[in-house]
Every structure is written in structure tokens, then in C-alpha cells.
Amino acid sequence: MKFSRQKSNLAEPGLSAHNSNTASRWMLVTGIICVAAALRAPFTSVGPLLEMIRDDLGLSNTMAGAITTLPLLAFALLSPFAPQLARKVGLANILMLAMLTLSMGILVRSASGTVTLFAGTAMIGLSIAVCNVLLPGLIKGKFPHRIGLMTGIYTVSMNICAAAASGISVPLATHSGLGWRGTLALWFIVSALATLLWIPQMKSLSPSSTGAVRSSAVRVWRSPLAWQVTLFMGLQSLLYYVLIAWFSVILGERGMSSSRAGWILSLMQLAQLPFTFFVPLWAGRMKNQRLLVVITSILFIIGILGVWLGSTELMAVWAVCIGTGGGFAFGLAMMFFSLRTRTTQEASELSGMAQSAGYLLAAMGPALFGLLHDATNSWNTPLALLAAASVLLFAAGMGAGRDRYVGDRK
Numbered sequence: 001m002k003f004s005r006q007k008s009n010l011a012e013p014g015l016s017a018h019n020s021n022t023a024s025r026w027m028l029v030t031g032i033i034c035v036a037a038a039l040r041a042p043f044t045s046v047g048p049l050l051e052m053i054r055d056d057l058g059l060s061n062t063m064a065g066a067i068t069t070l071p072l073l074a075f076a077l078l079s080p081f082a083p084q085l086a087r088k089v090g091l092a093n094i095l096m097l098a099m100l101t102l103s104m105g106i107l108v109r110s111a112s113g114t115v116t117l118f119a120g121t122a123m124i125g126l127s128i129a130v131c132n133v134l135l136p137g138l139i140k141g142k143f144p145h146r147i148g149l150m151t152g153i154y155t156v157s158m159n160i161c162a163a164a165a166s167g168i169s170v171p172l173a174t175h176s177g178l179g180w181r182g183t184l185a186l187w188f189i190v191s192a193l194a195t196l197l198w199i200p201q202m203k204s205l206s207p208s209s210t211g212a213v214r215s216s217a218v219r220v221w222r223s224p225l226a227w228q229v230t231l232f233m234g235l236q237s238l239l240y241y242v243l244i245a246w247f248s249v250i251l252g253e254r255g256m257s258s259s260r261a262g263w264i265l266s267l268m269q270l271a272q273l274p275f276t277f278f279v280p281l282w283a284g285r286m287k288n289q290r291l292l293v294v295i296t297s298i299l300f301i302i303g304i305l306g307v308w309l310g311s312t313e314l315m316a317v318w319a320v321c322i323g324t325g326g327g328f329a330f331g332l333a334m335m336f337f338s339l340r341t342r343t344t345q346e347a348s349e350l351s352g353m354a355q356s357a358g359y360l361l362a363a364m365g366p367a368l369f370g371l372l373h374d375a376t377n378s379w380n381t382p383l384a385l386l387a388a389a390s391v392l393l394f395a396a397g398m399g400a401g402r403d404r405y406v407g408d409r410k
Contacts, residue, residue, distance in 0.1 A: 027200050028142060029153070032135065034194035035099065036154045039131055040162035042106055042124050042187045043071055047244075048169045049180045056180065057114050067121055072241075074125025075132065075359035082133035083348040092202050095134060099195040102127035103188055110185040132355055137348035140338040147338045148284025155334055156277040161190070163269050220349045223406040228399035229336045229350060233358035235393040236329035238365040239300060239386060243268070243322060245366035247307075250379055254312050264315055268323040275327025283335040292332055293397030299325030300390040308383035329393065333358075336400050342407065350406060 046053075046067055054064040085094050101123050109120025135154060143150045165187070173183040220226040247268065251261035283289045299321045306318030337351040372382045 024200075027197070029150070031194070031197045031201055032139070032150070032154055033157045034190070034197050035095070035131060035135065036157035037161040038099070038102060038187070038191040038194045039128050040158045041165035041190060042102070042184070043068075043128065044162040045165035045169045045184060045187060046121075048166055049173055049183065052173060052180045053117070057117065059114065063114075067117070069363055070118065070121050071125030071128065072359045072363035074122060075129045076356050076363060078126050078129040079133050079352045079356035079359070082130045082352050083137075083345065085130070086134055086137075086348060087345070091134060091138060092198075094130060095138075096195070096198055096202060098127040098130040099191060099198055102131075103191040103195055106188045106191055107185060110181040129355070129359075133352040134348055136334060136337040136351045137344045140341070140347045141344035148281040148335065151280035151284070151334050151338065152277040152331070155280065155331055156273060159269075159273055159276050159330075163266075163273065166269070167266070220346065220353050220406050225340060225399065225402070225404055225408070226350055226353060226406045228396050229333075229340055229406075230354040230357045231396035232329075232336065232393060232400045233333045233354035234361040235389050235396060236326070236333055237358040237362035239322075239329070239389060239393070240326050241362040242365040242369045242386065243326075246369055246373075246382075247319075250307065250383075251315065253379070254315075256312065256315070264319045267316055268319040268326075271320045271323030272327030272330070275324055276331050279328050279331030280335045283332060283339065288403040289332060289335070289339070289401035290398055292328060293394060293401045296325050296328040296332065296397065297390055297394035299328065300393065301387060304383060304387045304390060308380070308387070332397065332401075340400065340404065340406055342405050346406060 050064055050067065053059070053067065054061070082094070089097070105120045105123030105127060107120070108116050108123060110116075111120070136151070139150045139154060140147055169183055172178055172186070173180050176182075178186070244265075248261040248265050251264060256264075279292060283292055286292070303318045303321030303325060306314060306321065310318060333354070337347050337354065341347040341350050369382045369385070372385065373379060376382075
């Protein structure tokens with residue numbers, strides 16, 4: 001395992017020929033942080049309020065479940081096309097359009113009834129999909145010597161706000177008098193701030209400075225390495241969303257109180273936060289990332305086997321293992337988009353490919369997990385499937401973690 005020498009000062013001269021001004025660089029960093037913060041909270045704030053939304057609007061359980069599934073489907077459907085939109089419209093322009101759509105979607109979702117709820121949710125999903133795909137490419141283009149640091153800042157900003165949104169939604173809705181509509185509408189403030197901070201980038205992020213409008217000679221959909229990255233992204237998304245959806249239910253059926261089950265689920269999510277920051281830093285300094293892949297898979301396997309076969313008294317330990325493994329996996333997935341490509345456009349195309357398949361798997365995972373439980377009347381088969389997915393994650397990661405690029409022939 002080899003490490004390259006890197007300084008930590010974001011303002012080091014030479015990072016980009018078009019980004020030599022320190023103030024502009026820090027404005028871009030601030031813009032990326034704010035955009036990242038706005039990309040998860042509008043989504044994760046819905047889950048805790050789902051029962052309240054269902055009862056208020058008289059929705060069926062199927063319709064209520066579609067509120068959380070719809071954004072994931074939007075991620076899957078639009079992600080492959082985001083790089084093409086960036087080439088035609090311009091990277092800064094399409095990101096600004098996405099942020100405006102996100103802000104409008106948040107307001108539309110909270111406006112009145114069922115139609116606006118789903119219309120706003122679709123707008124939110126489509127706009128987040130564009131930003132999800134293009135921001136890793138932007139980081140590669142503007143911070144080529146600080147990819148690990150900036151990816152860490154980007155991922156931890158997303159996950160901190162995601163965790164905060166999950167935790168404060170119910171108290172805000174029930175104790176402040178805002179209700180579910182007012183609580184969901186509050187995230188307009190974050191998205192509007194991110195949009196305002198993106199305005200200065202409309203001029204500074206010229207096509208020549210990002211490379212986003214150049215067509216790539218590499219066809220990522222034909223690259224075996226790109227498919228390994230895609231499988232890694234998809235499997236880690238599957239593991240995350242299945243466990244978020246069903247972990248508390250499993251614990252409840254094991255005899256655990258709902259309050260303790262909720263605490264352990266929160267512990268699982270908190271455990272991943274530091275590693276979504278540090279893993280990209282470590283990955284960026286390594287010649288290859290296979291050691292991190294090994295650690296990721298071991299953590300997932302230990303945690304899942306612990307939930308399946310281990311002691312209920314040690315459930316907090318298994319939750320920390322799963323959460324830490326999730327932090328490793330997500331940080332690695334985000335870094336692979338940059339580390340396995342040579343240009344900004346290639347990074348965006350690989351990101352679009354991997355996130356499309358990844359979120360499609362994520363959308364199907366919770367339903368398949370529940371279906372297996374209903375068919376077998378047991379959690380054994382579903383948890384065995386998750387353990388098998390962790391082994392497949394290892395296999396895909398060992399390929400994706402090699403020191404290669406998607407355009408390499410060997």
C-alpha cells in the first residue's frame with residue numbers, strides 16, 4: 001500500500017488554471033457544501049413523517065410507500081442522462097436549474113393535497129439525481145489534487161443533514177405546530193441558500209474550466225471496470241436502504257422495545273458519519289483501494305451475521321459494524337467515480353451509470369426483503385441474502401479497487 005504526498009491547504013496554487021483566486025475557491029467549496037447539505041434532507045425527512053402524511057391525506061399503505069420509492073426511481077431513470085444535459089446546457093447552468101427545481105419541488109410538495117405531494121416529490125427526485133451525478137465530476141475537475149478531501153467534505157455534508165432531518169422531523173411536526181407540511185417546507189431554506197450561493201459559480205465555472213461539455217472517447221457502459229464500480233455502488237445502496245427500512249422491524253420482532261430499536265437504528269446511522277469523511281481521504285492517498293474494500297466487507301458480514309445469529313444484547317455492536325461498513329462503502333463508491341476515470345466528463349458518465357443501477361437496486365431492495373420475509377415467515381432467508389450481498393460487494397470492490405481507469409484495455 002503506497003501513499004502519495006499531499007498538502008492539506010485547499011488554497012495551494014496550481015489546483016486549477018481557472019481557479020487561482022483563493023476567495024473564489026472557497027466560495028466554490030462553500031457552494032458545494034451547501035448543495036450537498038440540500039440533497040438528502042428533503043428525502044430523509046419524509047420517512048419519520050410518513051404515518052402522519054398517510055393519515056392526513058387518507059393514503060393507502062402502497063401510496064404512502066411510493067412517496068419514498070418515487071425519488072429512488074427518479075434517481076435511477078435520470079442519472080444516465082445528466083452528463084449529456086451538462087454537455088448541452090453547461091455544468092454550472094444545469095446545476096443551477098437543478099437547485100431551482102429542488103427548491104420549487106419542496107414548496108409544491110407541501111402545498112395542498114395528494115397531487116402536489118407526488119408532483120413535488122418527483123421534482124425533488126429528478127433535481128437530486130442531476131446533482132448526485134455531476135458533483136463528483138465537478139470535484140474531480142476543480143480539485144484534482146484534493147479529490148479525497150473534497151469528496152469527504154461533500155459526503156459528510158450530505159450525511160450529517162440526512163441524519164439531522166430524520167431526527168428532528170417528528171419533534172418539529174408535533175411540538176412546534178408546523179405539522180408535516182410546515183416541517184417539510186422548512187428545507188426550502190437550505191435549498192434556497194444553496195441556490196443563492198451557486199449564483200457566483202455561473203461565471204467562474206466556465207466549460208473550459210470543468211471539461212464538462214467535452215464528449216468522452218470512453219464508453220463507460222462497455223467497460224468491465226465501470227460495471228464493477230456500478231455493482232459496488234448498487235450493492236452498497238441495496239444494503240443501506242434495506243437496513244434503514246427493516247432494521248427496527250427486525251429488532252421489534254426480537255422482543256426489543258420501539259424506543260430502544262429506534263436508538264440502535266440512530267446509532268447505526270451515526271456510526272457511518274466519520275468514515276464518510278475519512279475514507280475518501282484514505283482512498284485518495286492509496287495506490288489501490290482493495291484494503292478498504294476488505295475492511296468494508298468484513299464489517300458488513302460481521303454486522304449482518306450478528307443481527308441474524310448473534311446475541312440481542314450485543315445488537316448495538318452489530319449496528320456499529322453495519323454503520324461503519326456503510327460509511328466505508330459510501331465513501332469508496334463516491335471516490336471510485338474520480339479514481340477510476342481520467343477526465344471530468346468520464347467521472348460524470350461513470351457516476352451516472354453507477355447511480356442509475358445503484359438506486360434501481362435500492363428501490364427494489366426493501367420490497368424484495370419484505371416479500372422474502374412474508375414468503376418464509378422468517379428473517380433467516382432475507383438476512384442470508386444480505387450476507388450474500390456483502391460477499392458480492394467484496395468481489396465487485398476488489399475489481400473496482402484496482403489501480404486502473406475505465407478506458408484501459410488491460
